[in-house]
Amino acid sequence: MRTLRKVDFRAYERQGYEAQYLFNGESCVVIGSNVPPGAAAPPQHVHPVDQLYYIVEGEMNLILGSEHFLAGPDTLVFIPAGTPHHNWNEGSVDEFHFEVLSPAPLPSQPVMVPTDSDDAAGRPYLVRPLDADAYDPTLPGFSIQRLLRRSDRSEHMSLYIGSVDAGGAGPGTHVHDFDQFYYVLEGTMNISVGLDSYTATRHTLVVLPAGVPHRQWNEGPGPERHITLLAPEPEPGREPWDIGVELRRTGEDHT
Numbered sequence: 001m002r003t004l005r006k007v008d009f010r011a012y013e014r015q016g017y018e019a020q021y022l023f024n025g026e027s028c029v030v031i032g033s034n035v036p037p038g039a040a041a042p043p044q045h046v047h048p049v050d051q052l053y054y055i056v057e058g059e060m061n062l063i064l065g066s067e068h069f070l071a072g073p074d075t076l077v078f079i080p081a082g083t084p085h086h087n088w089n090e091g092s093v094d095e096f097h098f099e100v101l102s103p104a105p106l107p108s109q110p111v112m113v114p115t116d117s118d119d120a121a122g123r124p125y126l127v128r129p130l131d132a133d134a135y136d137p138t139l140p141g142f143s144i145q146r147l148l149r150r151s152d153r154s155e156h157m158s159l160y161i162g163s164v165d166a167g168g169a170g171p172g173t174h175v176h177d178f179d180q181f182y183y184v185l186e187g188t189m190n191i192s193v194g195l196d197s198y199t200a201t202r203h204t205l206v207v208l209p210a211g212v213p214h215r216q217w218n219e220g221p222g223p224e225r226h227i228t229l230l231a232p233e234p235e236p237g238r239e240p241w242d243i244g245v246e247l248r249r250t251g252e253d254h255t
Contacts, residue, residue, distance in 0.1 A: 141168020
């Protein structure tokens with residue numbers, strides 16, 4: 001499995017709404033979606049699973065149920081399964097967003113179903129901009145802002161933004177019992193996964209399956225900022241989420 005998956009912007013033809021599939025597993029599907037000026041997603045439709053967008057660049061016009069929104073950079077959009085929606089780009093620059101479907105649709109399920117309805121039936125969709133002043137420090141030089149969690153009635157995924165100063169770091173080497181993903185928004189992330197080390201730059205997805213030892217830090221020179229996606233967010237009472245481990249070579253080679 002490839003740990004780092006960078007969006008290839010040269011591959012977008014910019015003739016309409018285009019998607020690059022960055023990860024497709026049991027817990028979720030992760031997509032990099034590019035929408036040039038004047039382009040639109042398919043007309044009003046629903047999905048059989050939950051969906052989220054995180055707008056990285058440009059502005060997104062969207063309809064959720066019967067409500068219209070204009071979402072700029074660093075805005076989360078949560079679309080529960082069955083919610084009628086449609087999005088398009090009326091701006092003058094490309095709109096690019098990080099997109100997730102969770103859990104991954106079954107092979108027998110249609111991923112998208114057109115609808116004429118604008119009835120969200122009370123589903124808890126939301127449009128939530130990042131607040132630059134609302135980060136919570138968790139470790140020296142490391143802070144987070146939670147944008148989607150179980151309290152938002154999102155059972156299959158949660159998302160927060162992590163900000164790491166030069167010299168800062170997340171927890172030591174640890175594992176999770178859920179899949180985790182980072183998507184680098186700014187700067188360079190240093191990360192160890194198993195016995196290997198990597199550097200992930202802007203627009204790179206880092207794939208961390210459940211049970212894989214990892215840690216991340218920032219060697220600088222500037223700050224690093226990233227999306228963290230958990231699929232699913234653990235149920236209440238299943239803490240701690242980060243289980244510290246030690247990993248080392250034994251010196252034995254097996255053939």
